[in-house]
Amino acid sequence: MNRLSTGIPRLDKKLQGGYPEGESILITGEPGTGKTILGIQFLHQACMEGKKCMMIATEETPEKILLHAKLLGFDLEPFFKENRLSIMRILEMRTSYTGISTDGSQYTGMHMDDLNNLTHLIADDAEAIVVDNIGTFSIGTDLRSFRDKLEELTYFLSTQKMTALLMMDKTAHELTYRISEYSTYGTIRLMVKENPYTGKMERFMYIPKMRGTRISLDPIIYDISDEGIKLSTTQGKKD
Numbered sequence: 001m002n003r004l005s006t007g008i009p010r011l012d013k014k015l016q017g018g019y020p021e022g023e024s025i026l027i028t029g030e031p032g033t034g035k036t037i038l039g040i041q042f043l044h045q046a047c048m049e050g051k052k053c054m055m056i057a058t059e060e061t062p063e064k065i066l067l068h069a070k071l072l073g074f075d076l077e078p079f080f081k082e083n084r085l086s087i088m089r090i091l092e093m094r095t096s097y098t099g100i101s102t103d104g105s106q107y108t109g110m111h112m113d114d115l116n117n118l119t120h121l122i123a124d125d126a127e128a129i130v131v132d133n134i135g136t137f138s139i140g141t142d143l144r145s146f147r148d149k150l151e152e153l154t155y156f157l158s159t160q161k162m163t164a165l166l167m168m169d170k171t172a173h174e175l176t177y178r179i180s181e182y183s184t185y186g187t188i189r190l191m192v193k194e195n196p197y198t199g200k201m202e203r204f205m206y207i208p209k210m211r212g213t214r215i216s217l218d219p220i221i222y223d224i225s226d227e228g229i230k231l232s233t234t235q236g237k238k239d
Ligand SMILES: Nc1ncnc2c1ncn2[C@@H]1O[C@H](COP(=O)(O)OP(=O)(O)OP(=O)(O)O)[C@@H](O)[C@H]1O
Pocket: 029, 030, 031, 032, 033, 034, 035, 036, 037, 038, 059, 071, 072, 169, 224, 225, 226, 227
């Protein structure tokens, strides 16, 4: 199985080389757990490897995403300027939307709580995609319909050989969360909780599912610093 680097060496090792190519991986976690940063590192690495990349953002402007990436040492701006990375922000999710493409043009008129419409926004030649945050599309939609549309989206991405990280925060309904875990190829959960060995609040990553990949279910401690996300060598235990 071909894989795309996560942009985080230790995580690549845990995933036998990276995210499975052409598959959709769900990244879940509370706000501030590092979902966007995980996405930035994936896209930066893919851009460095010459892949065409795309980010669809529901919460941040392209300018803020580029700024945050730069502050962490992942300069996406050259790729953005060369049109190897496009960043599209989707606004006004519940009624209609305005999507702003990298050249400044706008898309309007589609009902963006319909996940299907996302496929129309994805560039034909995109190889690495981040959707941050897919939970937004579940608002006002019944669970059955959200699941069907998510499955259609992941099927589309798979047939196009597009590797995608689909971020979902904890504001989504618990069942939406569960359904999404079933409908995607793999799941990575990010959380902050007390480490029982140290008594300190720490960042934990769990990989409960990654089809076609030998994974360990042990919690992985990670940190966010000026260099982005790094995985600890210890696994939830004291040194
Ligand atoms: N240079 C840094 N050093 C340490 N921590 C940092 C640094 N830069 C960012 N962070 C941490 O990363 C967090 C933001 O990460 P990120 O935006 O990826 O989270 P998220 O899960 O996407 O959140 P949301 O759901 O709100 O978008 C900040 O709350 C901060 O704690």
